[in-house]
């Protein structure tokens with residue numbers, strides 16, 4: 001050893017069997033050879049070697065720890081440094097990144113295949129139905145050879161609701177050819193359609209009004225609603241077309257259209273006016289009443305009564321349409337079924353308690369009283385188009401003189417709740433006994449206090465009495 005040299009521990013191939021050596025510095029190193037980690041200890045003799053091996057020890061492949069005291073490398077073991085941050089193995093990388101990507105791609109492919117199959121099935125169903133007149137051989141002969149009246153008469157004894165069995169509804173729906181569009185609005189469209197030579201009405205709901213389709217379908221299919229003054233239900237159908245859902249409601253077709261359309265063009269005499277008013281009151285009274293027993297029905301409130309939702313029949317009577325917002329009440333359980341339609345009634349026809357939000361929404365009577373308010377407005381629309389003293393007015397919607405064509409909720413609230421305005425009563429109406437009675441009735445539909453208003457049954461009875469007395473006068477003449 002030389003002066004100034006330190007004694008170090010020696011372990012490894014360079015020691016020649018000696019356990020100690022002398023050098024400028026001691027070292028303890030770790031190197032990887034053939035995948036194996038090898039520990040060496042020994043002496044660094046030259047100053048150049050110190051510079052290369054000790055100073056660069058942090059950056060070279062074999063890690064070296066140097067020290068300068070006697071036997072200072074005895075208890076020093078160099079270890080592999082822990083790499084900071086991610087040091088993922090291939091397996092980990094596969095699991096974390098590649099696997100989810102594969103799963104995503106596979107699910108995408110699966111969804112596409114599923115949609116293709118579903119679409120193909122729907123198309124196939126429609127094409128097949130059109131060709132064979134059914135989706136089920138069992139019903140083919142029945143549906144194919146029947147008239148709508150036969151089918152509907154038969155279904156009254158078999159199902160619980162007003163319509164045909166569901167498979168037959170679907171079959172009928174898919175055999176319809178659409179002929180002409182007779183109405184269009186925010187709700188969707190109404191078409192005249194043909195089924196086995198008979199005209200039917202097809203209401204195609206806009207997708208934003210799907211809740212109304214569900215509600216109307218639910219009511220017609222669960223409630224036996226056959227009445228001459230309620231629009232006759234035939235079928236409901238949901239189909240997938242171009243990856244969107246089509247919602248159809250198929251009903252009787254009334255070629256004279258809605259009361260609103262009819263009043264634009266036609267004038268009435270007192271007897272026609274009475275006939276219409278009585279028929280609407282009868283339809284409303286039937287909706288409002290609960291009938292008990294197996295052939296019974298719950299009480300129903302319409303919530304969107306207006307001249308556009310009333311259809312004119314060829315016999316001069318009317319029928320009430322559009323049950324998309326209706327509520328049902330079952331007295332035995334005191335259950336109120338308001339559905340889940342976010343839609344509200346037409347603003348122009350809203351009762352004061354709806355506009356000022358004082359309506360008791362948990363009480364079924366409230367909804368019937370809202371219908372009565374709107375019924376009064378429909379009476380007023382009819383009365384304007386009824387000739388008396390040789391005079392008649394143009395058709396106008398209620399409150400045409402105080403609000404714009406598309407009034408806001410606030411506009412209506414000001415007119416109805418704050419100013420408490422009511423439609424104008426015309427003097428000429430008092431020259432006719434029928435119109436005089438109709439004026440009395442409409443006024444009693446418009447009390448600010450909902451509980452003071454007439455009931456549909458009371459209105460129906462009063463108009464029936466008038467009808468009978470007019471008949472009697474005719475007989476006497």
Ligand code: ADE
Pocket residue numbers: 182183190201231251252253254255256257258311321
């Ligand atoms: N407009 C709306 N519904 C109708 C129907 N059932 N018949 C004729 N026109 C209509």
